[in-house]
Amino acid sequence: GAVRTMQTLDKLGLPYVGTCLPDQERQEAYYFELDGVKFAVIAYTYGINKRKPEDEKYADSMNCLAKAGNRVCGKKIYPKSIFDKLIKNENRRERIKKRLHIPTLPIQVDTLINHDMVYEYTERFCDDLKAAREKADFVICYPHTGGQFNIEIGDFTKTVFEKALACGADAILASHSHCVQKAEFRDAVPCAYSLGNFNMVGDTEVTVKKFFPDYGLAMHLYMDGKRLDKVTFSITKAIMKDNEQIVVWPVDALYKTLNKGQKKALVKEVKQILAVVTGKEYDSDVIQAEYDLK
Numbered sequence: 001g002a003v004r005t006m007q008t009l010d011k012l013g014l015p016y017v018g019t020c021l022p023d024q025e026r027q028e029a030y031y032f033e034l035d036g037v038k039f040a041v042i043a044y045t046y047g048i049n050k051r052k053p054e055d056e057k058y059a060d061s062m063n064c065l066a067k068a069g070n071r072v073c074g075k076k077i078y079p080k081s082i083f084d085k086l087i088k089n090e091n092r093r094e095r096i097k098k099r100l101h102i103p104t105l106p107i108q109v110d111t112l113i114n115h116d117m118v119y120e121y122t123e124r125f126c127d128d129l130k131a132a133r134e135k136a137d138f139v140i141c142y143p144h145t146g147g148q149f150n151i152e153i154g155d156f157t158k159t160v161f162e163k164a165l166a167c168g169a170d171a172i173l174a175s176h177s178h179c180v181q182k183a184e185f186r187d188a189v190p191c192a193y194s195l196g197n198f199n200m201v202g203d204t205e206v207t208v209k210k211f212f213p214d215y216g217l218a219m220h221l222y223m224d225g226k227r228l229d230k231v232t233f234s235i236t237k238a239i240m241k242d243n244e245q246i247v248v249w250p251v252d253a254l255y256k257t258l259n260k261g262q263k264k265a266l267v268k269e270v271k272q273i274l275a276v277v278t279g280k281e282y283d284s285d286v287i288q289a290e291y292d293l294k
Contacts, residue, residue, distance in 0.1 A: 002019055002058070002062075003021060003022075003058070006019065006020070006021050007021070015030055015032075016030070017029065017030035017041050017042070017043045017142075018042075018043030018044065018045065018062070018063045018142075018144075019061055019062050019063065020061050021061065022057055022058055022061050024061075026060065026061065028042065028127070028128035028131045028132055029041060029042045029128060029131070029132040029135075029136070029139070030042075031132075031135065031136060034223075035223070036225075037137050037138060037223060037225065037226050038135070038136045038137045038138070039136055039137070039138050039139075039140060040132035040133075040135065040136035040138070040139045040140065041140045041142060042063075042125075042128055042129060042132055042139065042140070042141050042142065042169075043063060043142045043143070043144070044063040044064065044065045044125050044128075044142075044143050044144065044160075045062070045063065045064055045065060045143075045144035045145070045176075046064075046065050046066055046072050046110070046143075046144060046145040046146075046156065046176065047064055047065070047066045047067065047072065048062065048064070063124075063125070063128075064121050065118060065121050065122055065125060065143065065145060065156075065160060066117055066118040066121055066122075066156075067117050067118070067121065072110050072111070072112065072117075072118065072145075072156040073108040073109060073110050073111065073147050073148075073154075074109070074111035075108070075109040075111055075147075076106040076107070076108050076109075077106055077107040077108075077109070078106045078107075079102070079103040079106070079107065079208060081097065081102050083096055083097060083102070097205060098205040101203050101204060101205050102205060103149075103205065103206065103207060103208050103209075104205050104206060105148065105149065105206045105207075105208075106148075106149075107147065107148070107149045107150050107208060108147035108148045108149070108150060109147045109150060109152070109154050110145065110146055110147040110150075110154030110155065110156040110157055111154060111155050111156065112155045112156045112159055118156075122159075122160070122163055125160075125163065125164075126163055126166075126167045129141065129163075129164060129167035129168060129169060130167050130168065133167065133168040137226040138170045138171075138223070138226065138228070139168060139169050139170050139171075140169070140170065140171045140172075140173065140221075141164045141169040141171065141172045141173070142172075142173055142174070142175075143157075143160050143161075143164070143172070143174045144174070144175055144176045145157045145160050145174055145176055146174060146175070146176045146177035146181065146193065146194050147177060148176065148177055148178045149177065149178050149179060149207070149208040149211055149213070150177050150179070150211075151177070151179055151180070151181055151211055151276055152181075153181060153182065153193045157174065157193060160174075161174075161186075161191060161193070165186060165187065165189060165191075169189065170189060170228065171189060171190050171191075171219075171221060171228070171231075172189065172190070172191045172192070173190075173192045173195060173219055174192060174193055174194055174195070175194055175195045175196070176194065177193075177194040177196075178196070178197055178200065178207070178211075178213050179194065179196055179197075179208075179211035179212060179213055179215075180194060180195070180196035180212065180215055180216065180217055180273055180276055180277060181193040181194035181196075181276065181277075182276065182277060182278075182279065183217070183219075183233065183277050183278070183293055184293075185231075185293070185294075188228075190219070190221070190228075190231045190293060192217065192219055192233075195216055195217045195218075195219065196212075196213070196215050196216035196217055197213050197214065197215070197216050197238065198216045198236065198238070198248060199238050199246045199248055200213045200214060200238060201213075201214050201238050201239070201240045201246060202214040203240075212269060212272070212273060214237055214238045214239075215235060215236065215237050215238075215269070215273050216235075216236045216237075216238075216248075217233045217234070217235060217236070217277065218233060218234040218236060218250075219231065219232075219233050219293075220232045220233065220234070220290060230292070231292075231293040232290040232291060232292055232293060233277070233290065233291055233293055234250050234251075234289060234290050234291075235250070235251045235270060235273055235274075235291070236248050236249060236250055236251065237249050237251055237254055237266075237269075239254070250289065251266065251270055251287055252287050252288060252289045254266065255267075255287045266287070267286050267287065270286050270287060271286055274286070274291070277291075278291075278293075278294075
């Protein structure tokens with residue numbers, strides 16, 4: 001699937017980073033220039049779900065933070081429902097859960113299982129960051145890490161961020177938890193621990209609704225020459241109507257299309273998202289196109 005995606009992107013002339021085709025030379029980062037400033041983007045993943053023996057030829061083509069297949073999630077919390085007590089047959093229980101959109105995937109906590117399993121991978125991650133630091137004016141690090149459906153920041157994610165900061169990343173924007181997490185400045189470096197989802201709706205059987213999987217963040221980095229001048233973020237929400245494709249809305253644009261009751265519900269949810277991201281309470285001007293990250 002990854003190979004086919006890259007082949008399709010090549011045909012369309014769209015760049016990508018983090019993985020390369022087996023016959024391509026691996027690059028430590030994707031570089032581009034904008035207004036005379038050279039940017040580097042580095043992408044690494046905590047691991048992949050599974051790999052078959054015949055896929056070994058692709059192993060060196062993927063930027064992994066841990067041994068491929070290792071999720072670095074040592075703790076799993078399975079959502080319970082009344083059906084877990086009433087129905088003993090697992091297959092029947094799962095079918096009923098799916099029909100009723102009850103979560104079937106666990107909440108995961110990304111604990112650091114074993115340093116030996118990640119050391120050689122995180123070392124290459126650091127080497128790539130240092131190489132990009134030498135070649136670019138501004139380095140954006142995009143790690144794919146975090147326990148899914150978990151708003152808490154796990155030990156492995158913290159370790160990855162510490163290494164990225166130590167190696168000179170100018171911005172660290174992460175994903176994978178399938179829900180929005182905290183964003184903050186650390187030594188003037190914007191750190192978003194999870195941007196959430198771009199196009200996942202909240203009524204499928206794999207999602208944990210209370211963590212708002214249908215919401216995401218878009219981070220905006222405003223530059224003054226080679227210096228980061230300001231950071232803002234927008235909040236997005238994915239909407240899917242019956243028999244239609246998912247449409248992703250910025251909340252300020254979505255708000256204008258809603259009736260009174262729907263607007264009230266959106267405001268309540270956006271307040272909760274803002275509380276997670278910033279740790280602050282918003283009483284007024286909740287619906288905005290962009291929010292300052294301070």
